[in-house]
Amino acid sequence: MLSIIEKFRAIYNKKDTSEDLRFLALQSCHTANFLLHELNSISHQHNCNNGTAVDIGTGLGIIPLILHSQGKYHNYIGIDIDNKGLMIAKRLFEENNFNPICADVYAMPLKNAISDILFARYVLQHVSRIEFFLSELKKIMKTDSKIVIIDVEDDMNVFYPELPPETKNVFASYEKFQKQCGGDRNISKKLPYFLFQTGFKNVEIKPFTSTFFVSKKYCRDYFKQTKDAFLALSTELELVKDELFKHKFISPSDFHRGLNSCLVYLNSSDSIFISRTEFLITAMK
Numbered sequence: 001m002l003s004i005i006e007k008f009r010a011i012y013n014k015k016d017t018s019e020d021l022r023f024l025a026l027q028s029c030h031t032a033n034f035l036l037h038e039l040n041s042i043s044h045q046h047n048c049n050n051g052t053a054v055d056i057g058t059g060l061g062i063i064p065l066i067l068h069s070q071g072k073y074h075n076y077i078g079i080d081i082d083n084k085g086l087m088i089a090k091r092l093f094e095e096n097n098f099n100p101i102c103a104d105v106y107a108m109p110l111k112n113a114i115s116d117i118l119f120a121r122y123v124l125q126h127v128s129r130i131e132f133f134l135s136e137l138k139k140i141m142k143t144d145s146k147i148v149i150i151d152v153e154d155d156m157n158v159f160y161p162e163l164p165p166e167t168k169n170v171f172a173s174y175e176k177f178q179k180q181c182g183g184d185r186n187i188s189k190k191l192p193y194f195l196f197q198t199g200f201k202n203v204e205i206k207p208f209t210s211t212f213f214v215s216k217k218y219c220r221d222y223f224k225q226t227k228d229a230f231l232a233l234s235t236e237l238e239l240v241k242d243e244l245f246k247h248k249f250i251s252p253s254d255f256h257r258g259l260n261s262c263l264v265y266l267n268s269s270d271s272i273f274i275s276r277t278e279f280l281i282t283a284m285k
């Protein structure tokens with residue numbers, strides 16, 4: 001796992017890579033161990049080592065990379081509309097069994113049932129026509145194969161003490177922006193319904209909560225820990241900030257004020273508790 005994280009860190013440190021891909025690399029570093037824990041909770045078919053895993057909205061290919069490191073599945077297909085990310089994912093794979101496909105799921109070029117297991121992490125939160133999207137995914141899934149969705153549920157995030165209003169304002173602008181694009185940061189609780197509507201069966205949900213608690217009195221590396229927490233919180237916002245400014249959801253000065261207040265909040269509190277819950281949802285075709 002460490003070598004996978006190092007690969008993503010190297011991408012983040014390459015200043016000539018585009019900002020959005022660098023931050024996706026950073027998000028991959030921050031979430032890799034948690035994702036591993038989530039993936040380890042999935043039951044796979046006994047003959048999965050010969051099978052094909054498809055990752056929708058693969059980004060930099062973190063899911064295929066982890067599955068490959070575990071010797072699970074034989075072929076990996078990463079589908080994404082962003083070709084630059086796919087090219088990096090292809091390079092990160094040392095073997096030749098990662099096939100990148102640059103495509104929009106809404107205009108899926110594949111028509112055959114090819115996947116023995118299909119993943120979509122942090123993608124459905126961006127999707128406007130969920131039922132159509134899911135039915136396109138279903139077409140490339142083999143009969144009785146599994147779909148694994150991992151996504152957010154912001155209603156279940158807890159910050160103690162409460163975030164400063166300027167920081168809440170930044171999060172709210174992000175939520176509004178995602179909503180206007182047809183997305184939903186509280187998508188997880190709605191997915192069982194959409195899966196059912198599109199004819200999936202055996203829908204199962206598993207919540208995964210990451211908690212962060214530090215106290216100045218007891219943590220010697222309090223500042224390092226809060227700095228890491230800040231990076232983890234702000235990475236996603238950095239990914240979308242240009243869009244937020246372009247659509248006037250927040251001004252650059254309010255955005256930076258909000259992030260600055262977040263840093264002050266993290267450093268000035270005596271103890272901080274942050275809890276984030278996301279859901280892993282599986283269903284069968």
Ligand SMILES: C[S@@+](CC[C@H](N)C(=O)[O-])C[C@H]1O[C@@H](n2cnc3c(N)ncnc32)[C@H](O)[C@@H]1O
Nearest residue numbers: 057058059080081082103104105106121122123
């Ligand atoms: C937040 S990233 C998640 C990347 C990766 N799944 C991960 O867990 O790190 C969402 C990805 O979904 C891709 N995406 C969004 N809508 C898509 C669509 N309609 N078809 C294909 N890819 C899409 C984006 O280009 C982006 O790479």
